[in-house]
Amino acid sequence: MLSYTEENYLKAIYHLSEGGEKAVSTNELADAMNTKPASVTDMIKKLSVKKLIAYEKYYGVTITKQGKADALAIIRKHRLWETFLVEKLKFNWDQVHDVAEQLEHIQSPLLIEKLDEFLGHPVADPHGHAIPDKNGKIHVAQQIPLGEINANKTATVSAVKRGSPSFLQYLSKIGVYIGAHVAILEKTEFDGSVEILIDKKKKAFISKEAALNILVS
């Protein structure tokens, strides 16, 4: 059984390591957790004793198989709750993160099973992020940044990369949502910005920054 804090550290390590692909440094983690490096070192030792991460002094941490499984279970809960909040309670997609951060720590396998059932076994959350299944398996969808699509091509918005509330609100305002149809009208070479047509109706100018955070397929 993991504490609330341990769960949050593990989740951060999973995300920062890009699903276990690379090592995570102490400073990186301290930054993500809004704590001091010294505190991180303490927690790292705890999680290491529990075999959820592998720790090498002065090098960094890597997540273990068990750690990854635990992290994915938490992420599954987080994304199911986000889906619930949007689909059932009619939250906007920019309002759900903080609440889901709390809900993801509720301990009840039955609850998650029934919630999943209630939602109809969704495969992605309101931001288009894949929901790991009961066994931690992720159905990886082919997604590329909108900014890398060529002019005169069309695509469908399938996810947002980093979804800060303000970015999500901005997307809503210009008419971008998961499932939206987009046509790339023009790409400006020098700054990477793009002009797009959303659902064959709304035109919008999007910065490179934004275009790289919108994923399409």
Next chain:
Amino acid sequence: MLSYTEENYLKAIYHLSEGGEKAVSTNELADAMNTKPASVTDMIKKLSVKKLIAYEKYYGVTITKQGKADALAIIRKHRLWETFLVEKLKFNWDQVHDVAEQLEHIQSPLLIEKLDEFLGHPVADPHGHAIPDKNGKIHVAQQIPLGEINANKTATVSAVKRGSPSFLQYLSKIGVYIGAHVAILEKTEFDGSVEILIDKKKKAFISKEAALNILVS
């Protein structure tokens, strides 16, 4: 802002004081919280500084107006979540308490507002307990123990008093549920047990113990 633990103490004090009607002793509280009296004394001081309870050494604690309001907000959340679990996720009524104990601590006024809306503003939880409204107001229903009804009278089950999982399971088994129609067929004087007819179909013999924990109107 109250901590998880402070919220649980406050709720226990509210319940043990029967809604603020009487003082609560240190031992009583220690018992309810599964801690030692010394720990209770510590917490009592904290809540007292926050003006949520009034504390008199060696006497006990009474809940303040603010404390009562905070306790009722937590109870409201608990009961709304229980309702959600049963109504929407199809939990049995004996499975919801522990999960709701966790969910009641989620901090998000918007969530509760939307949950309440989603559930259609329920006035009672799956055990028949009144759900305080947004302002902490409780709609008190006239309820009396089944054991106090005379023979040859009928009534409708409106709540269960102390709902331990095993008691709730027992009630389900004999066919008693909130809203069930019961007719008192016979009362045994010497032990207080009663024979009832549920929904004009099922007969059951119920001990005095059980009959006092079933509330009807």
Next chain:
DNA sequence: ATTATTTTTTAGACTAGCCTAAATTTAATA
């Protein structure tokens, strides 16, 4: 009314999770 018992409080100590300040190791640069 005095002693015995129970209840409650105080004192001191423990763990989790955090901190600051100082020491150590690694990486970067002259």
Next chain:
DNA sequence: TATTAAATTTAGGCTAGTCTAAAAAATAAT
């Protein structure tokens, strides 16, 4: 390669919430 800078760890300390053991107050019983 020697030195400086950055990253990391260690040492020691803090708070919340818990504990045990002992002291103090209230209650009960002789």
